[in-house]
Amino acid sequence: MTISHSQFNQEIFDKARATRTPLVGAFELTRSCNLACRMCYVRKYPAAGKPLSEQLSAGQWLEIGRQAAKAGMLYLLLTGGEIFLRPDFFEIYEGLYKLGLQISLNTNATLITPAIAERLAQHPPRTVAVTIYGASPATYADVSGDATGFERVLRGIRLLDENKLNVRLRTTVIRQNLADFEKIYQLSQELGHGLRLVDYVFAEDEEGEDPYAVRLSPVEQRECASRLYGWIVARQNEELKAGTEEQASTEEEDNDPTDIEQQREEPWKEAKHAFLCPAGNYSFSVNAAGKLLACLLMDEPGLGMGADVSLGEAWKQLKDLCEAVPVCRECAECEIRAHCSVCPAKLKTETGAFAKKAPYLCQMAEVNFAASKGER
Amino acid sequence: MKIADGFVLRQIIDTWIVVPVGKEVSQSGNMLSLSETSALLWERLEQGADEEMLTELLCERYETDRETAAADVKEFLREMEELNVLTRE
Known part of the structure; x- marks a missing residue:
């Protein structure tokens, strides 16, 4: 065969790593969000909540996308803030889609309407990752400041499912939703999805307060991972007994190249510099201000781009800057x-x-x- | 004979990939991997080449005999049809 189907091409990742080609990108389309989650790193940026009119335009994002595709990007994550706050979201999304990119989305799903889900289904993203913050309106209020978020996220997920979009559920467990953790898992099951636990929460800024007022202690965080593992194993055993192992999936199918937390590289001892994950190796991010970064979770090393510096050129410099990180x-x-x-x-x-x-x-x-x- | 609407041929490092981007075809979500020769034929098809022109191209480019080149092109077109990416007018 000279032509074959290719769902997930590991060979391309190996080549991208070897040649340090920017195969995977993330665009932070906005830092504005309709929720205000206690643990979200986006809230820490001074530009969070900046009016959309002052953020990068759809045309600017499409130009960045064209440059990134030219430099080798195949997989792209669109994230925020909340991406569906942008009235021009589909102008950006469909424009990027037509470049031949495999696009994944991060959303809190509370703004999904029938029209949005149906339009997405016309050009389906590779995955739509939705984070569930609680199993009741009260917990949503406590975590995100919006009690109505609970009903709206359920509605959003159902709309995405009805349109056969590839939904991935995850949760971040903090002090305020710890009591809901098992219910959140049960909810994911009722919705017909697996659940992934975000395994790290950034530290709060407030000094002198209880260090675990929001994020869990390491012991608690580990306990959550163990509990989730136990529930999944129990469910799989039940399914095996019943002969309905429909939800069992291979690691390959579950792998999302734009989910940087899943892409830890081993062996660490062979690493030539500080970045052991894809960041700065074959993955990059562009933040809401248009700055090229190794990763959205850090503001440096990074480079501004503009009329005189293309993304491809900036990427070459970024690789050097990453190597200089001690x-x-x-x-x-x-x-x-x-x-x-x-x-x-x-x-x-x-x-x-x-x-x-x-x-x-x-x-x-x-x-x-x-x-x-x-x-x- | 032409390539169906809604596909984008991309070279990623040294690998050729076809990504479905059109409304009608993107639901499958499946990318296609192409060999270098297939990618060359794809490009020429996009530019309007017919079967005869593709055969000529292979003869010139790879210094192969006409019979082999014609068989290779036929096989390529058959595979494209099987994958629903070729329309015959």
């Missing part, structure tokens, strides 16, 4: 490093420095290491 020696030499999710973005936000170990991450690694010895 490696945390203590982390690199840590004996339980393989159990740690450390990355430059997390170190920078936890400690203010790239090369300083972060106690929260160290505790998380210790908990993970202990769990690996004591349990599956």
Whole structure:
């Protein structure tokens, strides 16, 4: 065969890594959001909530998309803020789609209408990732500041499903929705989807307060992961018994190249610089201000782009800047490093420095290491 | 004979991929992988080449005999038809 179907081409990822081609991108279309989640990193930006009229235009995003496609981008995540707050969303989305990009979306799904779901279905995104913040209006109010978000997210997910879009559910567990965690899982099952737990929450800014007023302690976070694992195994066993293993899926099918948290690279000891994940290797982000970054979770290293600097040119410089990011020696030499999710973005936000170990991450690694010895 | 509407041929590093982007075809979500020769034939088809012209192209480009080139082009077109990416006018 000279032509064949290609759902997920691992070979392209290997080549992109070897040649450091920007295969995977993320565009932060807006920092505006209709929710105000306690743990969201976007809230920390000074430009959060900037009027849409002052944000990059649809035409600017399409030009960035053209340059990125020319440089080698195939997979693109559109994220926010909340992407459906942009009245020109479909102008951007469909324009980018026609470039031959495989597009994934991040949304809180509360703004999905029948018209939006139907229009998406005409040019279906690769995935639509929806985060569920609670299992009741009260929890939604506590986490996101909007009690109506609960009913609206359920409606949004059902509309996406009715239009046969590839929905992926995830949840971020914090202090305010910890009691809802099992109900959130049950909700995902009732909706007919799996659930992924976001495994890291950024530290709060407030100093001197309870360090775990919002995010969970490392022990609690690990317990959540173990509980979810237990529920999934129990469900799969039930399905095996009943002979209805419909929801069992392979890792390959579940893999979303634009979900950077899923793309941890191993072995870490062979890493030539601080970035062990795809960021700065074959993945990049453009933030709402039009700045090219290795990752949206950090504001540096980054480069402005404009009429005189194309994305392709800026990417070449960004690779060099990433290589200059200092490696945390203590982390690199840590004996339980393989159990740690450390990355430059997390170190920078936890400690203010790239090369300083972060106690929260160290505790998380210790908990993970202990769990690996004591349990599956 | 022409390529159906709504497909974009892309070269990613040294790999050729066809991405469905049209309203009618994008629902499948399936990308196609092409060999370098297939990508060349695809490009020429987009420019309006017919079967005879494609055969000529292979003869010139790969210094192959006419019979082999014609068989290769036929096979390529058959595969495209099987995948519903070729329309015969």
